[in-house]
Amino acid sequence: MEIRRQDIHNSDIPLVCRACEARHGGVCGVLTAEQLTELNKHSSRHRLDSGAEVIGQGETVVNYSNIMRGVVKLTKVMADGRQQIVGLQFAPDFLGRPFLAESAISAEAATESEICNFPRNVLDRLVKRTPELEHRLHQQALKELDEARDWMLTLGRKSAQEKVASFLYLIATHIDPESVDMSSFDLPLSRADIADFLGLTIETVSRQFTKLRKENVIRIENNRHVTVPDMDRLMRHAGND
Amino acid sequence: MEIRRQDIHNSDIPLVCRACEARHGGVCGVLTAEQLTELNKHSSRHRLDSGAEVIGQGETVVNYSNIMRGVVKLTKVMADGRQQIVGLQFAPDFLGRPFLAESAISAEAATESEICNFPRNVLDRLVKRTPELEHRLHQQALKELDEARDWMLTLGRKSAQEKVASFLYLIATHIDPESVDMSSFDLPLSRADIADFLGLTIETVSRQFTKLRKENVIRIENNRHVTVPDMDRLMRHAGND
């Protein structure tokens, strides 16, 4: 079972992949050197400005991606323009909905980001031949499902205050998984995005930030930088006892 | 690739499985006769009264299940008792969260139901050896993820009226996939459950039912039986143009 990944010696791993931080966290970690080489022939890295769209709701999926750096938001819009963010993906997550030609959601960079694209048909073929890869994608789907259901509780049953606190807690715990100190971070989303994620309006989000600040649950600098002096206290405000 | 399933002749398929309607729809459809026989040695069918718990939030997962008949609700509860239904599963869905020992949600029968249990370790072992089976579970996870994200839009951005109409539309399209006529059906959930699914109170749900009834979008008999004269009209009330 350990025949894959002799890459301790980086034997035949493509150069770009060798330098890639997402290689072990993303889907690439389960691939052999040959498979990586094959996939690499068709893959391409792209830098995305904040707000750049990776794919639009209803469009045909041509690429899957790995997020190398940054945060990508997944959104759904109603015909009249109402919008809901249904997921946030952080590096080095896989981005895409396997086995479906048409995307039910749109994906766009929430922050300045970098992604690595693979053509859909290439990866789909690779998945068919590589149970390890399907397993990896399955795990990712299950993780996203768990997160989606957690968020359903937040959307359906929490107050505005609890929603905002839940969001801050989510960001604190996801923005930099490497870091030991989660008590200080930059928000990857604008107030408008946060509102769309929480099912609130911008104004309500802003008011709740102010309230949390006045109660010394958080400190805010330059609108985007947040410090949490007591993470447990934030968690209590989020309704997660 | 077509060596599996010589079951056109029902050669060596276990008797219970042969009579099982869920065999093709559930996970069992991808298994060979031998695998079915093996799995069948450890599986057991159970009848569930409405309200019976399959597994509780935080409990250790010992079984996966196939839903043979009925509707199962997946719920999350907060420490103070607030509750949210995060998913509805209909026969012949697979029920369970692969690869996790502890359940993050509870599952209980919404209607009188019947399920077929397999021990977790038996199925986990089978999954490792059977890429087809993992693929099937992967597909199921992705389906649930799509549904969860659809519902997030409903929870976050729709009015009470739209939520109730969305719920009715969901049930109409899921309760009996065989049936051509989706315009008449029994609700599998009580008003309290519907409220927990929609992030509303019982009273609000009741009022919206009354309103939709008075606007002739639906008819209701005996509280549970619903008739929809014009499905497109219901869809418009649900905000799905």
Next chain:
DNA sequence: CGCACTGTTGATTCCTATCAAGTATGGTGG
């Protein structure tokens, strides 16, 4: 400097929750 954009704060409205009462149905036991 003026303009666009993002975010905050205030006043008011409106939708849904809450509190409360009432109806309908079914089961139980005297």
Next chain:
DNA sequence: CCACCATACTTGATAGGAATCAACAGTGCG
């Protein structure tokens, strides 16, 4: 058989939280 009770649902009155409408502050940019 019927009085009694529990449960599920509906309806009404009121309260409260978030949305809406509006004004204003801070920042970056051409």
